Amino acid sequence: MNTSQEIDAYARDIKKDIRNAVYDGCKKTSEKRYSVLASDFKDADALREMAGKIKQHTLEHLDDYLQKAEANLQKNGAHVHWAMTGEKANEIIADIMRQHNCKRMVKAKSMVSEETHLVSYLEKQGFECVETDLGEFIVQIDGDHPSHIVKPIVHKNRRDIAKSFEREGLGDYNDDPTTITRRARVYLRNKYIEADVGLTGANFVSAESGRIVLITNEGNARFCMAANRVHIAIVGIEKLVPRDRDLAIFLNLLARSGTGQQLTVYTQFIGGPKASSQPSGPEHTHVIFVDNRRSEVLASECKEILRCIRCGACLNVCPVYRQTSGHAYRSIYPGPVGAVLSPLLAGEKFPELSDLPKASSLCGACNEVCPVNIPIPDLLLRLRDKAKREGAKKGMKGTPPMGLWATLASQPGMWQAGLAAGHTMNYIPTEMIPHPAAQAWQASRKLPKFQGGEFRKWFKNRN
Numbered sequence: 001m002n003t004s005q006e007i008d009a010y011a012r013d014i015k016k017d018i019r020n021a022v023y024d025g026c027k028k029t030s031e032k033r034y035s036v037l038a039s040d041f042k043d044a045d046a047l048r049e050m051a052g053k054i055k056q057h058t059l060e061h062l063d064d065y066l067q068k069a070e071a072n073l074q075k076n077g078a079h080v081h082w083a084m085t086g087e088k089a090n091e092i093i094a095d096i097m098r099q100h101n102c103k104r105m106v107k108a109k110s111m112v113s114e115e116t117h118l119v120s121y122l123e124k125q126g127f128e129c130v131e132t133d134l135g136e137f138i139v140q141i142d143g144d145h146p147s148h149i150v151k152p153i154v155h156k157n158r159r160d161i162a163k164s165f166e167r168e169g170l171g172d173y174n175d176d177p178t179t180i181t182r183r184a185r186v187y188l189r190n191k192y193i194e195a196d197v198g199l200t201g202a203n204f205v206s207a208e209s210g211r212i213v214l215i216t217n218e219g220n221a222r223f224c225m226a227a228n229r230v231h232i233a234i235v236g237i238e239k240l241v242p243r244d245r246d247l248a249i250f251l252n253l254l255a256r257s258g259t260g261q262q263l264t265v266y267t268q269f270i271g272g273p274k275a276s277s278q279p280s281g282p283e284h285t286h287v288i289f290v291d292n293r294r295s296e297v298l299a300s301e302c303k304e305i306l307r308c309i310r311c312g313a314c315l316n317v318c319p320v321y322r323q324t325s326g327h328a329y330r331s332i333y334p335g336p337v338g339a340v341l342s343p344l345l346a347g348e349k350f351p352e353l354s355d356l357p358k359a360s361s362l363c364g365a366c367n368e369v370c371p372v373n374i375p376i377p378d379l380l381l382r383l384r385d386k387a388k389r390e391g392a393k394k395g396m397k398g399t400p401p402m403g404l405w406a407t408l409a410s411q412p413g414m415w416q417a418g419l420a421a422g423h424t425m426n427y428i429p430t431e432m433i434p435h436p437a438a439q440a441w442q443a444s445r446k447l448p449k450f451q452g453g454e455f456r457k458w459f460k461n462r463n
Contacts, residue, residue, distance in 0.1 A: 109135075
């Protein structure tokens with residue numbers, strides 16, 4: 001993961017094949033989203049607004065719903081744990097494994113476990129931990145980091161993966177996607193059988209019934225539980241929904257927003273450990289609710305970001321993310337949602353990520369596609385203001401001061417004069433621009449040819 005370069009510098013240096021892979025993957029998924037929502041719903045925006053209100057209501061009454069969820073999970077036979085920090089969550093998981101004499105873990109995709117760096121922690125504790133989501137598995141064997149919330153290896157192509165499989169002894173070089181998938185399946189099936197604990201996240205938890213909802217396309221979450229004695233679910237406290245009936249809205253929106261599907265291949269409702277009448281399934285279920293600064297976010301002026309259901313739609317549509325990839329964001333959560341959430345979750349390290357809210361054109365596309373209607377552009381502006389007030393990073397290198405622009409844009413006479421003289425910008429060399437910041441900005445960006453200044457003349461001649 002990139003840890004030092006600011007996002008504009010990373011974008012400048014990114015390899016062309018990575019940029020193309022990210023751009024093409026995001027563009028196709030975004031187009032599928034628009035198509036399926038338009039064909040399936042007369043007013044998808046009304047559904048998004050309703051989903052946003054449900055999630056906001058849940059956040060505003062989170063203490064009540066967490067208590068209710070805990071009671072119903074325990075009623076279902078699950079053990080409930082609370083972790084204020086990522087470190088505490090990791091310790092609880094290790095303790096559970098020792099309690100049940102478990103040595104090997106298979107895990108499904110979980111963004112919270114990425115936050116806590118669970119895999120590396122368990123390996124240091126002497127446990128084996130294998131990612132079973134295909135993308136996460138490839139990231140793991142490469143010593144890499146996910147580049148997307150939903151598609152961890154959007155920055156890789158099949159040739160990269162074939163080389164990784166050959167290096168790890170999974171077969172001779174073969175970049176046929178079917179062959180790659182088959183080889184991963186053969187390897188991981190043995191890991192499922194050998195393991196004695198399976199870990200998942202949770203897309204949702206119903207406070208009403210205490211049921212955990214898991215949504216996957218690969219079926220790996222089922223395999224993580226089917227053959228193992230212990231199931232551990234690590235869950236961010238914001239993942240609650242009040243009632244089972246609310247899930248109808250979110251399940252309709254999540255798959256369409258994230259992958260352009262009407263429904264993911266596997267949708268599971270986990271009520272707890274297996275009943276005595278069931279032939280297979282975990283004998284013990286542990287649910288760990290993780291705060292990890294979410295309470296601080298809930299108390300901030302950006303609490304709406306906790307509505308996020310991790311669909312990745314805002315990444316797919318974002319012009320900045322498409323040009324940079326997730327690694328440019330230097331954090332677990334990339335894209336527009338990450339530009340808001342990552343600095344907030346950083347706590348006292350906020351200054352180190354305070355440039356991320358500037359990685360946006362404020363075009364508003366992220367808000368338009370968000371299935372829970374998060375006002376991401378507004379939140380980005382609030383964080384930019386926070387960074388300025390707290391004296392954090394001034395922003396990305398080469399960003400010129402905006403005071404002159406503000407004066408120009410707020411004075412109609414000066415604005416009209418500027419438009420009239422705008423054509424002269426086409427003939428001024430970069431080296432003649434007097435301000436050093438403006439020169440640095442222009443050195444890494446190319447302004448389009450000025451073609452404005454004619455609107456008022458055109459409008460004056462219209463009826």
